[in-house]
Amino acid sequence: MTDVLTQVLADLAAEGDRLDALVAGLDDDGWHTPTPAPGWDVATQVAHLHWTDEVALKAATDKAGWDEVVLGAIADPEGFVDEQAYALARRPDLLDRWRGTRTDLRAVLAAYPQGEKMPWFGPPMSATSMATARLMETWAHSLDVHEGLGAPVEDTDRIRHIAHLGVRTRNFAFGVHGLDAPPDEFRIDLVSPSGDVWSWGPEDATQTLTGTAGDFCRLVTQRVHRADTDLVADGAEVERWLDIAQAFAGQPGEGRSPR
Structure with a gap:
């Protein structure tokens, strides 16, 4: 192992x-x-x-x-x-x-x-x-249960694995919507729950995404509407990705409505 x-x-x-x-x-x-x-x-x-x-x-x-x-x-x-x-x-x-x-x-x-x-x-x-x-999936459904019961939930650095999955499924998200994936990688910098910065992609990428890892993970598991996150996209392809991102297999869900 x-x-x-x-x-x-x-x-x-x-x-x-x-x-x-x-x-x-x-x-x-x-x-x-x-x-x-x-x-x-x-x-x-x-x-x-x-x-x-x-x-x-x-x-x-x-x-x-x-x-x-x-x-x-x-x-x-x-x-x-x-x-x-x-x-x-x-x-x-x-x-x-x-x-x-x-x-x-x-x-x-x-x-x-x-x-x-x-x-x-x-x-x-x-x-x-x-x-x-x-x-x-356990984390995402747990969020729903916590919210339903009115119980606070604190993010931990365990979500790094989910963030990585969200990044790795970028091309899948485009494909499941019948779209061609962008040819170049994005630069993604996310602030972890413990305060570190987790990064993916080349530093000189022309399209970038920044924000907190918690909001990114909620977005790619469709537990939050994009408008209710702190994510900042710079570039048309990143903008489009945030509207369709999903880290799970299967067809796109309806997502959540803006709060």
């Missing part, structure tokens, strides 16, 4: 533990508290994380199980994922199931052969890429 994978798995565990601690003491009414995602309550958010962790396990270990999931998604591309979350959200053992699945997934990813990739809904993923994607 590489040092990078070790760190991502540790941060994934920490993000899951933070969400677990928030929901563990909820009563039935608390689990059915609405969240900012339309039609999704707290239970649905956790159920979606559990289901996706379970599917990631199948992608890594169970080809027949993975193929069955793919066929279900093909048969109902618009509603399949949501229906799985709605069904699991009704289970009284949801929290225990999620705890077990996320623990099992981390163990499988830690032992996954280096250099090999597992299938996914987008491009195939290495263990490190899958762990980063699970961290991204």
